[in-house]
Amino acid sequence: MSVELKNVTKLSGAETHIYETNLRLEEGEFNILLGTTLSGKTTLLRLMAGLEKPSMGEVWFNGEDVTGVPVQKRNLSMVYQQFINYPNMSVYENIASPLRVARTPAAEIKQRVDKVAELLKLGPMLKRMPNELSGGQQQRTAMARALVKDAGLVLLDEPLANLDYKLREELREELPKLFKESGATVVYATTEPIEALLLGGHTTTLHEGNVTQHGATAEIYRKPHDLLSAQVFSDPPINTAKVTKKKEWFFLSDKVRWLADDRYANLEDGVYTVGFRPHHINLMAKHDQTVTVQGSVVITEISGSESVVHIDVDGDTWVSLSHGIHRLEAGDEAELYIQTDRCLYFDEALRLIGD
Amino acid sequence: MIDKTTNQKAWFLVAPVVVLVAFNALIPLMTVVNYSVQETFGDNIFFWEGVKWFEQVLHSERFHDSLLRQLSFTSIILLIEVPLGVAVALSMPKKGPWVSVCLVLMALPLLIPWNVVGAMWNIFALPDIGLLGRMINGIGFDYNFTQQPTAAWFTVILMDVWHWTSLVTLLAYAGLCSIPDAYYQAARIDGASSWSVFRYIQLPKMKRVLTIAILLRFMDSFMIYTEPFVLTGGGPGNSTTFLSIDLVKIALGQFDLGPAAAMSLIYFLIILLLSWVFYTLMMRNEEQ
Structure with a gap:
């Protein structure tokens, strides 16, 4: 689905977390939110998810105003930096959980879970409990939960940050392919310019609650609108x-x-x-x-x-x-x-x- | 064969611990063992009696009655305090200035000495001058804990719930606070009901602290002495005479040191056994 933020502002007390933002993410695109810690990436994701309400402005999905629509009705899924799985459910049950909530028929659940598990190489782990898995496998399980739903919008909040270097590289390579197939619009928050360049797609640079630029990743890297965008998108710093x-x-x-x-x-x-x-x-x-x-x-x-x-x-x-x-x-x-x-x-x- | 150098010096290193444990646990325990197998008429004269006292205690109706009372009491307060403690913990605020207010309020009962709790509740529940006693009688119930066994049980249980639910609450609250916010967000995105959040996120995450809470409450309530002793003195009749009150009556009231020692050991073994059963059961669930 396409996602549009119209004049969205987020205040918290006297502090401004997000300054007036206009942003349009097209259907099926892989979008990267690039910014340092506290630049407002997570807040933007939470606003899109509906976990937080904008202080001003509107959020639109597919040309419809969803500002007042509760999270569970927005047809989206989210993956976090921490590995979030239900601790006393097997990997299979974990992946199946969103489908169970949606009352999907058992046969279909089985088929969809098996397919996603295969995609994420979790086939042999299905019977294990989350605490018996490595960090990478736990995060794959969380991603499988996000994928199995067939959500129109997938939000990923620094999903690879807690993984070790090798796994990060491996998953980074697989991610765009996985989501390309699902057809979902993806928003991927990261602090690392290199990650943005490797993942491709479109990038939005953020600095202290301001969107400084949005466009094709390579384009932004080559031609930053202003010095701030260039600084956000340069490691080591420009x-x-x-x-x-x-x-x-x-x-x-x-x-x-x-x-x-x-x-x-x-x-x-x-x-x-x-x-x-x-x-x-x-x-x-x-x-x-x-x-x-x-x-x-x-x-x-x-x-x-x-x-x-x-x-x-x-x-x-x-x-x-x-x-x-x-x-x-x-x-x-x-x-x-x-x-x-x-x-x-x-x-x-x-x-x-x-x- | 490999030549091992024997170095007995290491024993010196464990000696302090051995001395400490000997003085605070082994020697007192051995005194009890000593009394439990002998008969004495004072003057340090002892006669060997074997397992006579153990047989006597195990066959005595009085012991059966207090054990049954003790088991009922412990089950009742566990059934009340654990769910209630968890419920209170769930309804406590997670952040903001009220957190400290709630925590202090919760910790207050735990800071009051046990005999003071007993005395407080004694006065509080008196049917003629106590606030609680007057109130219950005022709304039409005939209530006098010094004369009615049911009223006495009700008061003892209420007192224990008041005194100790906080402990379960504080432990459960600590468990709840350790759950990252992302879990709740993930559940909201999935559209999980608040029951599912409790069943699949909060309860599993609280499991370890709840195991400790249940164990502590089990052991403490099984050894309860001061509060009911001050409140009811074990009465009316024998209706609130729990194991430790009974034990003191035998040992210091009747000065039957042999049976009292035998009963102490049986009592000790029961607690040890039940604690082990509790712990194993709960830890086995954990592994599954």
């Missing part, structure tokens, strides 16, 4: 600095400058904010469109095949990400290369220029 445009040049400092490319030919002279992602500032020059900056190393984090170097350049601390292992000690002087063709420029209001 680097920023002030640049001054004079004629055809951008000046980072007196010594460091580069030629503005055609897109910015008509940009007025003045001070702008430049943003460049960590993997666009490297320890090795990648191609010709780079400028060199000097700085002293603050800390180096080496993860297998990549090195993340935090570096102090004229008082600003930047994060750079380079392939290969670079053992730089704190205090070392280093030369870094910024790929200027990948830079994003923001105006005074921190909106993207050349959008």
Whole structure:
């Protein structure tokens, strides 16, 4: 089903949890809510589910106002960060529970549970109790409960956050396929930009209760509307600095400058904010469109095949990400290369220029 | 054969515990065992009697009667206090300023010394000057707990429920508070009824603490002495003479040390056995 939030606001006491939000999620899409902790992801999910009522505004499903419709009549299902299953029911009974509430005939229950269990590789576990399962299997059971209902809308609130790395990767790969087949509209809340990129679909970036941008995931990553969206969608965080445009040049400092490319030919002279992602500032020059900056190393984090170097350049601390292992000690002087063709420029209001 | 070095020094490490346990449990218990198999006429002169006292106690009608009273009392208060305690816990607020108010109110009865509880209820229930006694008589029931066995039982049970339901409530409440909110949300999304929420979420999650609550209430109520002793003194007649009251009557009233010691041991074994049965039954359910 399609989901629409119209001028939705959520207040709690004197605090605003969600500022006025307009959002439309199309039927059958995989949508990602991306934002840090406390950015309002869970509140948005709860508003869609009907677990909370908006202070102002309306929630529409399939072109119908459902703001006043209670949760159990909204035909949706939800999966949580914690593994929520009925503790004294077997896996089979757990998966069957929404169908039993809906008084589905026994034969149909059996058939649907078996099908979903197979899909989620729970076949051999059906007779076990939830506390006899691993975390991954418990979460699969919870997901099976969400899937078996044939709900039009599935809400997933950081479902992989409590799983270990390997399982997370595995489930992350399966998830879009699983839900694609079911035809349900999916809303998936996560704090991890990488997860959003891997899952694809559409992304909504959230910052402190504000929806900053909504659109196709790759599009948002490549062209964030404003600096906030770019910051939400960058891990390690995006680097920023002030640049001054004079004629055809951008000046980072007196010594460091580069030629503005055609897109910015008509940009007025003045001070702008430049943003460049960590993997666009490297320890090795990648191609010709780079400028060199000097700085002293603050800390180096080496993860297998990549090195993340935090570096102090004229008082600003930047994060750079380079392939290969670079053992730089704190205090070392280093030369870094910024790929200027990948830079994003923001105006005074921190909106993207050349959008 | 492998040569083992014997190092007896380890015994020194357990010695303090052995001494402690000996003084607080083994030596007093052995004194009782000592009395239970001998006859004494004072002056530290003992005669060996074997299992005579045990046979006497087990065949005495008086012991059967108090045991039956004790079992009825414990079953009645368990049947009342456990469901009532859970019900109160369910209706307590989960957050907000009222939580602490409720918790303090609940804990109050538990903080009152047992003999004070007995004295309080004695005065409270007196038919002529007590608030409760006057009230019951006022609405038309003939009520006098010092003369009617039924009224005495009613009062003792009411007192115990008042004194100890809080314990079950507090334990059950702790169990309820440990359930993440997401469980309730999930149930709401499923459209589960409040009975299903209780049956499939709250009850299973409270199981462990309820096991402890039932065990504690069983053991405590089976050993109850002070409160009924102060309230009714075991009367009228023998109607509220529970096992421990009877035991004290035999030991200190009649000074029959042999039978009293034998009865103590039987009493102890009954509690041990029943506790074990309770525990095993409840834990076996847990494993299934």
